[in-house]
Amino acid sequence: MKNKIITILILLSLFIPVAAFTLTGEEIIRRADNIQIFETSEASGEFQIKDRFGVKVSTFNSWSRGTNESLIEFTSRAERGQKVLRTEDELYLFYPDAEELIRMQGSMLRQSMLGSDISYEDMTGGKDRISQYDVILEGEESFKGNDCYVLIMTAKVRTVPYPKEKLWIDKETFLVWKAEYYTKSDRLLKEMETLDTKIINGRTIAVETRIVDKMKTDTETIMFMSDIKINIPIDDAMFSLEELSW
Amino acid sequence: MKFLISLAFKNLTRYKRRTLITAGAIAFGLMMYIFVDSLLLGIEIESVRNLKWFETASARILNDDYWENRFQRPLDINIPNPDKIINKLEDNGITATKRIEFSGDLILNSADFGEDGNMSVVVTAIDPKRDFDVFEFGTTLQKGRFLEKNEDAAIIGSWFAEDIGAELGYWITIVTRGNGGFYEAMDLEIVGIVNCPNPNVNRTLIMMPIDVADEYLAMEGASTEISIKLPESADVEEEVIHIQNLLNGDGLTVMSWKSMAADYLAIAEAKRGGTGMILFLIFLIAAVGISNTMLMAIFERIRELGMMRSLGMSDKKIRIAFMLEAAGIGLIGSIMGVFLGIIVNFFVVKYGINYGDMYRDMDIGYRVQAIIRGAWNFKTMGIAFFAGIFMSTLVAFFPTKRALKMDIPSCLRHQ
Numbered sequence: 001m002k003n004k005i006i007t008i009l010i011l012l013s014l015f016i017p018v019a020a021f022t023l024t025g026e027e028i029i030r031r032a033d034n035i036q037i038f039e040t041s042e043a044s045g046e047f048q049i050k051d052r053f054g055v056k057v058s059t060f061n062s063w064s065r066g067t068n069e070s071l072i073e074f075t076s077r078a079e080r081g082q083k084v085l086r087t088e089d090e091l092y093l094f095y096p097d098a099e100e101l102i103r104m105q106g107s108m109l110r111q112s113m114l115g116s117d118i119s120y121e122d123m124t125g126g127k128d129r130i131s132q133y134d135v136i137l138e139g140e141e142s143f144k145g146n147d148c149y150v151l152i153m154t155a156k157v158r159t160v161p162y163p164k165e166k167l168w169i170d171k172e173t174f175l176v177w178k179a180e181y182y183t184k185s186d187r188l189l190k191e192m193e194t195l196d197t198k199i200i201n202g203r204t205i206a207v208e209t210r211i212v213d214k215m216k217t218d219t220e221t222i223m224f225m226s227d228i229k230i231n232i233p234i235d236d237a238m239f240s241l242e243e244l245s246w
Numbered sequence: 247m248k249f250l251i252s253l254a255f256k257n258l259t260r261y262k263r264r265t266l267i268t269a270g271a272i273a274f275g276l277m278m279y280i281f282v283d284s285l286l287l288g289i290e291i292e293s294v295r296n297l298k299w300f301e302t303a304s305a306r307i308l309n310d311d312y313w314e315n316r317f318q319r320p321l322d323i324n325i326p327n328p329d330k331i332i333n334k335l336e337d338n339g340i341t342a343t344k345r346i347e348f349s350g351d352l353i354l355n356s357a358d359f360g361e362d363g364n365m366s367v368v369v370t371a372i373d374p375k376r377d378f379d380v381f382e383f384g385t386t387l388q389k390g391r392f393l394e395k396n397e398d399a400a401i402i403g404s405w406f407a408e409d410i411g412a413e414l415g416y417w418i419t420i421v422t423r424g425n426g427g428f429y430e431a432m433d434l435e436i437v438g439i440v441n442c443p444n445p446n447v448n449r450t451l452i453m454m455p456i457d458v459a460d461e462y463l464a465m466e467g468a469s470t471e472i473s474i475k476l477p478e479s480a481d482v483e484e485e486v487i488h489i490q491n492l493l494n495g496d497g498l499t500v501m502s503w504k505s506m507a508a509d510y511l512a513i514a515e516a517k518r519g520g521t522g523m524i525l526f527l528i529f530l531i532a533a534v535g536i537s538n539t540m541l542m543a544i545f546e547r548i549r550e551l552g553m554m555r556s557l558g559m560s561d562k563k564i565r566i567a568f569m570l571e572a573a574g575i576g577l578i579g580s581i582m583g584v585f586l587g588i589i590v591n592f593f594v595v596k597y598g599i600n601y602g603d604m605y606r607d608m609d610i611g612y613r614v615q616a617i618i619r620g621a622w623n624f625k626t627m628g629i630a631f632f633a634g635i636f637m638s639t640l641v642a643f644f645p646t647k648r649a650l651k652m653d654i655p656s657c658l659r660h661q
Binding site: 160 | 356424432
């Protein structure tokens with residue numbers, strides 16, 4: 001009898017380390033979110049918007065603070081001075097030529113930004129997904145030679161744009177290599193893929209990303225990020241309406 | 247006076263051709279005036295009717311906060327239990343139907359449409375059983391059939407179908423945001439094409455069954471509006487107050503078509519100023535025509551006038567005789583003008599004028615499609631009749647006065 005108990009304990013002890021180090025879906029998402037959230041950040045970027053008419057390039061500078069505040073200012077000639085500001089609850093668009101400030105709401109948020117495959121909401125959306133989605137760890141897969149967790153996120157609330165997301169998250173760096181965004185009725189709406197990464201302050205960050213609107217054909221948007229600086233001092237006024245129209 | 251009337255009458259019959267030509271010119275001017283007035287009035291009446299029949303209904307129940315956010319077409323600002331309200335209205339003899347209106351992107355695929363594309367659209371989800379009790383789409387079907395409950399199907403306007411190259415059996419995809427904000431995409435088969443007389447609707451219309459929209463958009467039985475049909479004779483504003491009282495608050499507002507179409511009515515009011523100007527110009531043209539022919543008629547008779555004076559007839563009597571003659575011409579012209587106006591108007595009212603594709607891609611503000619029909623306006627006919635007589639008489643006064651200032655030999659030598 002004593003031997004039996006010892007055998008069972010030994011067998012159980014073999015499983016303990018595995019259980020202790022296996023991450024839950026939520027934990028994986030939390031870590032993936034954490035590598036994207038900075039106290040503050042500043043970067044320059046470029047959109048390459050491809051459609052059947054050719055390729056259009058737009059450049060921008062961006063600043064962010066925490067999860068819900070961000071500012072994008074376009075610097076390319078055609079859009080120079082256009083700004084998109086996301087505050088805690090609102091999204092604003094500023095057109096310098098018209099000197100007009102527009103509060104984006106409802107269907108306006110769904111509109112494509114500069115004709116790209118990215119909506120205004122995608123670009124500036126909050127990053128705290130845990131509170132909004134149920135996460136299921138579906139399995140593990142290798143994506144482009146990177147070992148990834150495959151997760152399915154199903155929205156708990158109706159206020160998120162994508163009711164279902166499928167993610168391929170790097171097991172080591174927690175970088176999202178690929179994401180698929182679905183409608184409530186399981187139609188694939190958009191696909192995102194990380195094409196290139198860079199390690200900044202010990203975090204692996206996507207610096208080249210392809211986004212494809214699956215509802216359109218022959219279109220894709222590639223976003224390049226450069227000059228990324230994180231946790232730098234940013235003036236509070238940066239995310240104010242006064243600054244937006246200045 | 248009897249002599250003067252008799253003289254005027256004799257003169258009219260003596261110069262039959264001149265009388266007829268002058269009266270004909272007056273008649274043509276008045277006929278044009280009646281015709282244009284009829285068309286402008288007809289456009290206004292038909293426009294308002296098409297607005298009510300295909301856009302606003304007589305009145306609409308909305309969530310208190312909906313109207314100020316209407317351009318966003320929010321699904322979360324809704325009427326939670328529309329069926330209960332519709333039943334309540336029915337108990338009070340009021341016909342109503344629920345609708346969900348939402349915006350989205352229409353995705354066209356190359357398999358059906360030849361090339362891929364997308365555009366912003368507004369979709370109206372209707373109750374196929376009740377909607378035609380309130381709106382008048384029942385007679386507008388051009389191809390296919392109407393919607394049935396619980397089918398992933400759509401009906402579109404014929405102009406819209408032409409614009410996107412749609413045919414029956416083609417599939418369209420609508421990508422939209424459901425109640426709360428989530429993305430949703432729905433594939434709908436085009437089962438019917440309607441030719442709606444309201445161009446604003448015909449140019450953009452997409453309708454789908456409300457139960458399907460409810461499921462996709464997670465509306466849980468809610469609707470964005472309840473549209474109400476009231477009898478033509480009803481005092482809409484009074485009925486609106488009555489329905490508002492029936493609703494007993496409930497966070498709902500009843501709006502009459504006039505409140506909903508305030509922008510249109512303001513534009514129509516401004517246009518009315520413009521149409522008044524058009525009518526004035528038509529009237530002016532008619533008046534100038536009348537004046538001209540009367541001037542000619544008086545001037546060519548200055549010798550006759552000189553002879554009458556040399557025979558001892560007083561200037562006053564001559565003036566009265568000439569004005570009576572002018573009034574007679576005016577009377578004949580007015581009778582002819584109103585008669586011609588009635589004949590032309592009959593065809594304009596009954597058959598209308600088809601200006602075809604002239605305004606196909608133009609928004610002229612009025613909710614009138616290809617055929618403009620006139621309307622009977624007896625007040626205008628009365629005005630035209632009396633104006634014809636008055637104008638003729640008035641314009642005869644000045645040349646007669648001028649002729650009477652000439653000495654008798656000059657009158658007699660006048661060529």
